[in-house]
Amino acid sequence: MKKQNICFTIIVLILAAMPILLQLGFITASSTVLFIGKCIAFAIVAMGLDLIWGYTGILSLGHGLYFALGGYAMAMYLKLQATGGQITDFMHIGGLTELPMIWKPFLNLPLSIIMIFVIPAIVSGLIGYFIFKNRVKGVYFSIISQALTWAAYSIFIALSPYTNGNVGITEIQTIVGSIRGDKNRMNMFIVFYGALIIMVLTYALCRFSTSTKFGKLLIAIRDGENRTYFSGYQVSHFKTFAYVLSAVIAAVAGAVFVNFNGSITPSQMTISYSITMVIWVAVGGRGTIIGAIIGAFIINLCEYNLSSGSLVDIWQYIIGLIFVITILFFKGGLVGLVREQIPTFISKLKNKSHAETPVKSKKGA
Amino acid sequence: MNNTPVLEIKNVSVCFDGFYALTDVNANVKRNSIHFFIGPNGAGKTTLLDIICGKTKPTEGNVIYNTQDGHSVRLTGLPEYQIVRHGIGRKFQVPSVFKSLSVKDNMLLSLKGHKSIIDCIFGKPSKEEFEHIDYVLERVGLKERTDICAGTLAHGEKQWLEIAMQLVQKPEIIMLDEPAAGMGKLETFKTGEILKDIKKECTIIVIEHDMDFVRQTADIVTVLHEGKVLTEGLVDEVLANETVQAVYLGRSKAVS
Ligand SMILES: Nc1ncnc2c1ncn2[C@@H]1O[C@H](COP(=O)(O)OP(=O)(O)OP(=O)(O)O)[C@@H](O)[C@H]1O
Ligand SMILES: [Mg+2]
Numbered sequence: 001m002k003k004q005n006i007c008f009t010i011i012v013l014i015l016a017a018m019p020i021l022l023q024l025g026f027i028t029a030s031s032t033v034l035f036i037g038k039c040i041a042f043a044i045v046a047m048g049l050d051l052i053w054g055y056t057g058i059l060s061l062g063h064g065l066y067f068a069l070g071g072y073a074m075a076m077y078l079k080l081q082a083t084g085g086q087i088t089d090f091m092h093i094g095g096l097t098e099l100p101m102i103w104k105p106f107l108n109l110p111l112s113i114i115m116i117f118v119i120p121a122i123v124s125g126l127i128g129y130f131i132f133k134n135r136v137k138g139v140y141f142s143i144i145s146q147a148l149t150w151a152a153y154s155i156f157i158a159l160s161p162y163t164n165g166n167v168g169i170t171e172i173q174t175i176v177g178s179i180r181g182d183k184n185r186m187n188m189f190i191v192f193y194g195a196l197i198i199m200v201l202t203y204a205l206c207r208f209s210t211s212t213k214f215g216k217l218l219i220a221i222r223d224g225e226n227r228t229y230f231s232g233y234q235v236s237h238f239k240t241f242a243y244v245l246s247a248v249i250a251a252v253a254g255a256v257f258v259n260f261n262g263s264i265t266p267s268q269m270t271i272s273y274s275i276t277m278v279i280w281v282a283v284g285g286r287g288t289i290i291g292a293i294i295g296a297f298i299i300n301l302c303e304y305n306l307s308s309g310s311l312v313d314i315w316q317y318i319i320g321l322i323f324v325i326t327i328l329f330f331k332g333g334l335v336g337l338v339r340e341q342i343p344t345f346i347s348k349l350k351n352k353s354h355a356e357t358p359v360k361s362k363k364g365a
Numbered sequence: 366m367n368n369t370p371v372l373e374i375k376n377v378s379v380c381f382d383g384f385y386a387l388t389d390v391n392a393n394v395k396r397n398s399i400h401f402f403i404g405p406n407g408a409g410k411t412t413l414l415d416i417i418c419g420k421t422k423p424t425e426g427n428v429i430y431n432t433q434d435g436h437s438v439r440l441t442g443l444p445e446y447q448i449v450r451h452g453i454g455r456k457f458q459v460p461s462v463f464k465s466l467s468v469k470d471n472m473l474l475s476l477k478g479h480k481s482i483i484d485c486i487f488g489k490p491s492k493e494e495f496e497h498i499d500y501v502l503e504r505v506g507l508k509e510r511t512d513i514c515a516g517t518l519a520h521g522e523k524q525w526l527e528i529a530m531q532l533v534q535k536p537e538i539i540m541l542d543e544p545a546a547g548m549g550k551l552e553t554f555k556t557g558e559i560l561k562d563i564k565k566e567c568t569i570i571v572i573e574h575d576m577d578f579v580r581q582t583a584d585i586v587t588v589l590h591e592g593k594v595l596t597e598g599l600v601d602e603v604l605a606n607e608t609v610q611a612v613y614l615g616r617s618k619a620v621s
Pocket of ligand 2: 410411412458542
């Protein structure tokens, strides 16, 4: 649909204006722009999640895992930049005397970027291959995705000499150096626009792949998996491919996120963090790429503005309530509301007034 | 035309946790015929189709498919997508079309070939394929409905669409599980005529309860009862058979 692209363009233009507004003084705190940068990362992961859930009908409650894998890969590179390639403090404390093997690739930027793609692709490829080959679906898949995420979380905590456990990887700058303070504003803008470009590319990729026969097949799998098998498709391969694609997108989002956040911790790979991502997609409108983006921005902006005041304690409940209401009454989320429910409501109203007019005119006559 | 049966069902038994849904079923399906499997509820008809198309694995026995050019393929043990690629399509008992896609997209996904991920991302259907889709839709009477979302079709139209989705694959064998279920007299008749039209190009296996429909279209009828073959033959012979009538007793309306 053309309207989606127009809507997306508007969002991108608004985002692109943010640094300018900051420069002109309309936005007072640079932290606002940093926060919007994080929202861009969230929008990216939401698009990936939408591919697998909205289109293919596979509800993954563990995408935080891939988000964090990408995040850690980025953070490890940035950490080594900060230490000048030397072994880190937490490794010392953990009893290591030299840089562990798994950290070595992250000395080098191109290799680190490759890792951001390759590691989640391998992990999700293996998981997807075995799960989908054995035709695990529905709730069972969701539960397994949670369990695996939880397992990964425990491993990251347990391997604290390598991962710094609970604390995660902190005290890092960005891919172009420090972005804090006024004198580094240029760096911040570079990172911000870089993130925006990645979001646009992800959008283009998602739109392209869902417009092809491949995208239609994903919808077909959602509508009737059996029928798809009996149309001659090797459904498990398609599901695995879609899953890997969405995992890689999540990882890229994680890498973007780290640049704005300045750290990555295992809490980004928890189940609750993963479920929050699902909520963004549901509220925005699953099955439409633009819906995922809108959902990610709206929920996070609300959280940013509301959760700091008196609502901080009940914010979690509010968000839970919004989710439940969406699932029960607005299956298509906000996009569905604008696209279907409001138009039908308006046409109903129109019909009513049409029905009333002839009655009136009769009276007049 | 060669005379070997297109499908040979040999000594097939299926056991679900100790319950035999099929016991030692044997049947041959002739090329370009409309072969009916009938029988009371629970006779094992759907299970038999499940066996042929690879959805269920038989406990014992084999299903052999003989191609036009004289090859034999053992279907038992092949995954379903490969059986489909051999040209054996199936319509389910519950109409199952892709309800959020348009009629045309439903057909596009069903086209023969181009089933790999790469093909799906980068491939474009050819002009001939689009024409073929139009041609098939015309035959089942859905030409006017091409751009409509399949979920909004009437029940009968969904059944026809699903038949069309089988046809567009240029199949060797089409299996239809109760294609006329839930249809009115007129629609049922039309379905029968569609089947007679397409049997020139392929073999059709049908499960159906409606005896008028059986009379209208069947070449050969196999009666299943409690998982066993009761009898097989031409329509009138079979329906006149006393055992068959006894089996259908209480469903006398159907045999009348
Ligand atoms: N997966 C299964 N597990 C256990 N029992 C099954 C299974 N599938 C079918 N059955 C049993 O096998 C028997 C045959 O079922 P089947 O669906 O083949 O009957 P049918 O002839 O198609 O009946 P109908 O006319 O109602 O469609 C039934 O008693 C059914 O309960
Ligand atoms: Mg049945």
